[in-house]
Every structure is written in structure tokens, then in C-alpha cells.
Amino acid sequence: MTTLTVGERSTVTARPRSPRRRIRAGGAASAILLWVYALAALAPLVIMAFNSLRTEQDLANQPLGLPLHPAFGNYSRAWSEGNFSTYFMNSVLITVTSVVLGTGVSVLAAYPLGRYRFRGRGVLSSYFLAGLMLPIRLGAVPVFYLVNSLTQSMPGVDARFWLICVYAGSGVPFSVFVLTAFFRQLPMELEEAARIDGAGELRIFARIMVPMVRPALTTVALFQFIPLWNDFFFPLVLLRDDQWTLPTGLTRFFGEFEAAHATLSAGLVITTIPLVVLFLVATKQIVAGLTAGISK
Amino acid sequence: MAKIVLSHVVKAYSNEAKAVDDLNLEIQDGEFMVLVGPSGCGKSTALRMIAGLEDITGGEIAIGDRVVNNLAPKDRDIAMVFQNYALYPHMTVEQNLAFGLQLRGTPKPEIKKRVNEAAKMLGLDQFLKRKPAALSGGQRQRVAMGRAIVREPQAFLMDEPLSNLDAKLRVSMRASLNQLHDRLGVTTVYVTHDQIEAMTLGDRVCVLREGKLQQVDTPQNLFDNPVNLFVAGFIGSPAMNFVTAELVRDDGPAVAFAGFKLPVPESVLASRPGLDGYFGREVILGVRPSDFEDAGHNPNEWPTIRVHADVTEELGSEINVIFTIDAPPVEHKDTADLAHDADEDDAAIPLAENKALWTARVNARSHVRPGQDIELSIDTSRLHFFDAGTGLAIGHSEVAKAAATA
Numbered sequence: 001m002t003t004l005t006v007g008e009r010s011t012v013t014a015r016p017r018s019p020r021r022r023i024r025a026g027g028a029a030s031a032i033l034l035w036v037y038a039l040a041a042l043a044p045l046v047i048m049a050f051n052s053l054r055t056e057q058d059l060a061n062q063p064l065g066l067p068l069h070p071a072f073g074n075y076s077r078a079w080s081e082g083n084f085s086t087y088f089m090n091s092v093l094i095t096v097t098s099v100v101l102g103t104g105v106s107v108l109a110a111y112p113l114g115r116y117r118f119r120g121r122g123v124l125s126s127y128f129l130a131g132l133m134l135p136i137r138l139g140a141v142p143v144f145y146l147v148n149s150l151t152q153s154m155p156g157v158d159a160r161f162w163l164i165c166v167y168a169g170s171g172v173p174f175s176v177f178v179l180t181a182f183f184r185q186l187p188m189e190l191e192e193a194a195r196i197d198g199a200g201e202l203r204i205f206a207r208i209m210v211p212m213v214r215p216a217l218t219t220v221a222l223f224q225f226i227p228l229w230n231d232f233f234f235p236l237v238l239l240r241d242d243q244w245t246l247p248t249g250l251t252r253f254f255g256e257f258e259a260a261h262a263t264l265s266a267g268l269v270i271t272t273i274p275l276v277v278l279f280l281v282a283t284k285q286i287v288a289g290l291t292a293g294i295s296k
Numbered sequence: 297m298a299k300i301v302l303s304h305v306v307k308a309y310s311n312e313a314k315a316v317d318d319l320n321l322e323i324q325d326g327e328f329m330v331l332v333g334p335s336g337c338g339k340s341t342a343l344r345m346i347a348g349l350e351d352i353t354g355g356e357i358a359i360g361d362r363v364v365n366n367l368a369p370k371d372r373d374i375a376m377v378f379q380n381y382a383l384y385p386h387m388t389v390e391q392n393l394a395f396g397l398q399l400r401g402t403p404k405p406e407i408k409k410r411v412n413e414a415a416k417m418l419g420l421d422q423f424l425k426r427k428p429a430a431l432s433g434g435q436r437q438r439v440a441m442g443r444a445i446v447r448e449p450q451a452f453l454m455d456e457p458l459s460n461l462d463a464k465l466r467v468s469m470r471a472s473l474n475q476l477h478d479r480l481g482v483t484t485v486y487v488t489h490d491q492i493e494a495m496t497l498g499d500r501v502c503v504l505r506e507g508k509l510q511q512v513d514t515p516q517n518l519f520d521n522p523v524n525l526f527v528a529g530f531i532g533s534p535a536m537n538f539v540t541a542e543l544v545r546d547d548g549p550a551v552a553f554a555g556f557k558l559p560v561p562e563s564v565l566a567s568r569p570g571l572d573g574y575f576g577r578e579v580i581l582g583v584r585p586s587d588f589e590d591a592g593h594n595p596n597e598w599p600t601i602r603v604h605a606d607v608t609e610e611l612g613s614e615i616n617v618i619f620t621i622d623a624p625p626v627e628h629k630d631t632a633d634l635a636h637d638a639d640e641d642d643a644a645i646p647l648a649e650n651k652a653l654w655t656a657r658v659n660a661r662s663h664v665r666p667g668q669d670i671e672l673s674i675d676t677s678r679l680h681f682f683d684a685g686t687g688l689a690i691g692h693s694e695v696a697k698a699a700a701t702a
Contacts, residue, residue, distance in 0.1 A: 187380060189378045189379075189382035190382050190384065192349050192369075192376070192378070192382065193376065193378060193382040193443075194384075194395075195369050196348075196349075196369045196370060197443075197447075198399040199370075203399070208384055211386040212386060214386075
């Protein structure tokens with residue numbers, strides 16, 4: 001019985017071998033390609049991590065190399081002498097507040113745009129969409145003058161607060177765009193069921209609708225978080241140097257005639273780690289958000 | 297519990313099409329009322345108006361002794377079950393069931409008690425901590441039922457709650473729904489396009505077409521005494537056979553069609569006042585498939601016709617014999633509407649040379665094969681006669697009543 005099936009199987013597999021091999025060869029090629037790409041993408045990160053553990057002397061002799069005698073001095077130097085403790089706190093404060101504010105505003109704007117029919121809805125949607133068409137850096141000069149005059153007329157308010165406002169506003173168009181689409185595709189019956197259950201508009205929004213777009217919320221929050229965390233331009237333009245964030249803080253390691261490469265690497269690692277952690281935590285939610293609607 | 301009264305209810309949209317047109321319906325306390333009709337007949341709109349999800353353009357809806365026209369859905373004390381269940385996907389079964397009660401400020405121990413009772417009744421005890429995504433279709437359906445039950449409302453409104461289930465589950469859920477209604481005795485309005493569901497579930501069935509009420513009656517009465525061609529063709533599966541025929545009085549009253557001539561019993565003439573006025577005129581004759589019998593196998597006194605079986609459908613206990621008769625299919629607005637609806641559900645059988653296709657349901661012991669000739673006897677005491685112009689049943693008590701008031 002068993003020999004029979006084995007014999008059968010071998011005759012069956014004999015024929016389709018050539019196409020299968022082609023598939024396998026194609027698979028191998030694409031796997032190699034992907035690995036090369038992954039290595040290319042990861043190499044700078046690995047070099048950065050290695051260099052952060054080596055001494056300046058070592059680095060000067062040999063720019064690329066393994067950290068044979070790992071030293072954490074670079075980190076403590078960056079953290080205390082390089083002022084990274086302050087920059088880190090600034091970065092966290094500014095980015096998190098901006099994202100929370102921006103997402104909060106976007107959810108409140110996207111819900112009526114996605115769920116209600118009212119006069120001027122189209123115009124309002126276009127208004128938000130228009131925000132996507134213009135890169136915010138085009139407005140750098142007016143933003144600078146605006147913030148400048150605001151800080152002068154209201155000396156009590158920190159410039160970081162105005163930066164947060166700029167940041168929060170800059171994320172709104174994209175977030176509204178994505179969230180509106182998500183709110184729109186939620187079935188009408190859910191809302192009706194909740195209404196019959198006795199929920200009012202606010203409760204339907206808060207208890208039914210917002211929890212259901214949570215994957216989208218994570219996605220838009222992360223999509224706001226990354227560019228803001230990495231942003232170099234606006235902190236440089238709008239903030240005094242004791243208010244700087246991590247990307248601007250990194251420039252402190254470039255002197256006029258020399259650069260502290262090892263300490264810079266440590267600073268870069270400190271800057272990168274929160275993003276990596278965030279991605280690892282939120283990947284599942286993001287995938288759910290980006291692929292929603294592909295299948296039922 | 298309460299009775300629901302719809303009087304002269306109208307729903308019109310901006311383009312002047314009336315989704316519901318002057319609907320009058322009195323649903324008794326504790327009654328299971330089924331609204332049935334082809335798609336677009338206004339049954340769902342009517343239900344949604346009772347629920348308060350749709351504005352009422354005209355007329356009045358009362359639940360209990362309150363006119364609810366301007367009440368919000370939550371103040372109408374009704375619970376609704378949706379076709380796609382509309383469970384809250386981010387809540388567990390328990391939270392889904394409790395949500396409505398929490399919003400109404402029901403005390404916690406009471407919520408727990410009611411949720412547990414409902415879960416037990418529906419066999420959902422072990423799923424309380426699960427989310428809807430982790431449930432099968434049938435289980436989700438039961439959660440949707442449970443959400444309505446825990447509320448202990450005046451009335452249940454159900455919008456095609458079984459249509460997302462597969463055929464087998466639908467049958468068993470139908471039985472559970474029946475039991476549930478017997479047990480709770482809550483007034484229920486149930487919308488479906490499936491006439492079998494309507495017949496098996498309803499205490500009374502209300503047939504709608506294009507927003508207009510056609511007939512409200514018990515399932516058996518709808519089947520036996522349809523008020524017009526539309527109801528006759530809609531209720532019953534396989535559908536009633538129609539043919540244009542002539543009433544003649546040569547040697548005793550008879551009906552002639554497609555080369556056949558069937559005697560019409562005196563009792564039929566007596567029970568349908570006005571039918572004798574149609575002698576010598578065209579009528580539309582209706583014969584239920586179940587009123588045929590294989591004469592060769594089951595001899596009786598009934599008159600017979602000899603036909604050629606084109607197709608047979610063996611259902612185990614019965615055989616559907618499909619045959620053509622030598623007459624064109626009936627062309628009437630009512631039958632056209634039915635054919636249009638059937639196109640959406642089942643593939644229509646192509647008509648052979650513009651001849652009417654009839655179906656006879658005979659006992660399986662008949663063993664008739666396709667291509668064979670078969671002698672069919674017809675229960676002539678159950679013939680249906682319709683006016684060829686209006687499509688109304690001749691001599692029907694409700695038609696007579698309507699004519700008297702008009």
C-alpha cells in the first residue's frame with residue numbers, strides 16, 4: 001500500500017518539476033534581492049551602533065570596524081555634556097503633545113465629514129485636502145514671523161508651545177483624509193443599533209465609532225510622530241538652543257574644525273531607539289490600519 | 297408588550313416615489329407579524345419607520361397607546377435585530393448584551409441577571425467573554441437576538457435576521473425564533489423577502505408590493521384565498537400556475553384553457569359570488585402545484601388532464617413535474633412583477649416557444665420520469681379565478697368588501 005503511493009507520487013512529481021524549479025529559482029532570486037536590500041538598509045544602523053561603542057581615537061584610525069572593547073563613555077558624554085537629557089525631554093514633550101493634539105483634532109473633524117451629510121461638507125473636505133497639497137516648509141518664513149511676533153507679544157508663553165501648534169496643524173490634513181475614509185466605511189447599522197440601544201450622538205462617537213477606527217488612529221498617529229520626531233528644520237528656526245530637540249541637538253557635535261563622531265553616533269542611537277521601539281510595538285496595529293478593507 | 301398601529305402611513309422621498317403608500321396595519325399585542333414582499337416593496341422602510349430610523353412623511357404610528365411619530369428611537373421602547381447583526385466588534389458578547397441596559401441606567405446586578413438569563417436562553421453562556429469576530433454566523437445571530445431580548449422591550453423589530461445564514465442554519469434558527477416568540481410573547485414585526493420564512497413564522501403575514509398593502513392574513517388564508525394574482529403567485533413554492541381561460545356553460549359549468557376543459561363544481565360557484573357573471577368571458581385561472589395528483593397512481597374522483605413531463609425535480613417525498621401547456625404565459629402586471637423578482641433569486645427557466653410552464657407536485661411514489669406522459673388529476677374545488685383586467689380574485693370576501701366601500 002505504501003509502496004504504491006510512493007510510486008504514484010514520484011510519477012506525479014516527475015512531470016511538473018521544471019515549472020516548479022523555475023518558481024523556486026525565481027523565489028531564490030527575489031529572496032537574495034530582498035536580503036541585499038535589507039542589508040543595505042540595516043548597514044548604516046549597524047555601523048552607527050558599532051561606532052557609538054568605540055573611542056574617538058579608534059574611529060579616527062579606522063572608520064569602519066567592530067567594537068572590540070565596547071565603551072559606553074560616548075553615551076554618558078552625549079547625555080550629560082552634549083545636553084541630550086534636555087533635548088530628549090524636549091523631543092518627547094513636543095512630539096507627543098503635537099501628535100495627541102493633531103490626532104484629537106483630526107478625529108473630531110473626520111467624524112462629521114465621514115458620517116454626516118451637511119451643507120458645505122464638500123468644501124470643508126477640499127479645504128482639509130488642500131493642506132496636503134502644500135509642503136509646510138513653503139510657509140517657513142510666515143510661520144517664523146508669526147511665531148516671532150507671538151513670542152514677543154506673549155513673553156510668558158514658551159516658543160515650544162507655538163512649535164507644538166505648528167506641528168499639530170501640519171499633521172491634520174493627512175489624518176483627516178485617512179480617518180474620514182475609515183469613518184465612512186463603518187456600517188450604518190452599527191450607528192442605528194446604538195441609537196436604538198439608547199446612545200446619543202456623543203456616546204456613539206466615543207464608545208462605538210472611535211474604538212472601531214483604532215487601527216487607523218494608530219497609523220495616523222505614527223505617521224505624524226515619525227517626521228516630527230525627526231524634524232530638524234522648525235526647531236532650528238523657531239527655538240532657542242536650550243529648547244532644541246534631538247535632531248537639532250546632534251549638530252552640537254559638529255565643530256568648525258572637527259567632529260566628535262563617536263559621541264555623535266551615541267547621540268544618533270539615542271535618537272533612533274524610541275522610533276524602533278514604537279514601530280515594534282505598533283506594527284500589528286499599523287498593518288491592520290493600512291490593509292483594512294482588503295478583505296471582509 | 298403593546299400593539300402597534302400604523303394608520304395611513306406614507307413614506308415619500310424627494311423624487312416623489314413613495315416607498316410606503318397609505319399603509320394601514322394593526323399588529324396585535326404579542327402577535328408575530330411578518331412583512332413580506334419582493335425587494336423594493338417598502339417592507340424594510342415600514343419597519344425602519346416603526347423603529348424611528350426613518351422619518352414618517354405622513355400618517356401615524358402608535359406603539360402601545362403612544363403616538364411615536366416624533367419620538368427618538370431610544371424612547372420608543374423597541375429593540376431591533378439587523379440583517380448584518382450590527383454587533384459592536386470591539387466589545388465582548390457580554391458587553392454587547394449589556395450596552396443598551398447600561399445606557400438606560402439599569403442597576404448592575406439587574407444587568408448581570410438579565411444578560412445571564414438571555415445568554416442561557418440562547419445557549420451563549422460559554423461565549424460571553426468572546427468578541428463577535430470569534431463567533432460563527434449563527435452565534436453572532438443569537439447575540440443580536442440576545443441584545444434585543446435583554447432590553448425587555450414593548451416590541452421586537454427584525455429586519456431579515458436570518459438571511460445571512462446558510463440554508464440549514466436558517467431552518468433551525470427559524471424553529472428557535474418560533475419557540476422564543478412563544479416563550480416571551482413579545483409583539484414582533486419581522487421583515488423578510490422569503491415567503492417560506494413568512495409562512496412558517498408569522499401569526500399573520502402582510503404582503504406588500506410597491507409600498508402598498510396587498511393582503512394581511514394568516515399564512516393558511518393567504519395560501520388558500522389570495523386576494524389577487526400577485527399574492528397568489530408570491531405565496532407558495534413552487535408558485536401557483538396561471539393561464540388565461542374561459543368560463544363556459546355547455547353541459548354544466550366548466551373552465552376551458554389550452555385544449556383542456558375542467559368542470560367547475562357548484563360549490564366553487566357558490567363560494568365565489570360574482571363568478572357566474574364571468575361566463576363567456578376571459579378569466580385567469582390559477583392552480584396550485586399541490587392541487588395536482590398523479591391520476592394513474594392515486595385514483596380519485598377528480599377530473600384529469602394528460603400532459604408531457606418536460607422536467608422532473610425529485611425532492612424525496614415529492615416530485616415536481618414541470619410541463620408546458622399549449623397556451624401563452626399570462627401577461628399581467630402582477631405576474632410581470634413576480635417574474636422580475638424571481639429573476640433575482642432563482643434562474644428563470646427559459647420559456648419554450650412562448651408557452652406557459654406549469655408545475656405539478658405529485659407524490660414521489662408516482663416515479664414519473666422526464667419525457668413521460670402523465671395523467672394529472674386536479675382538485676377542482678380549489679381552483680382560483682382572477683379577473684383578467686384587474687388581477688383581483690373573483691368573489692374574494694376582501695375584494696367584495698373593498699368594492700362595497702369604494
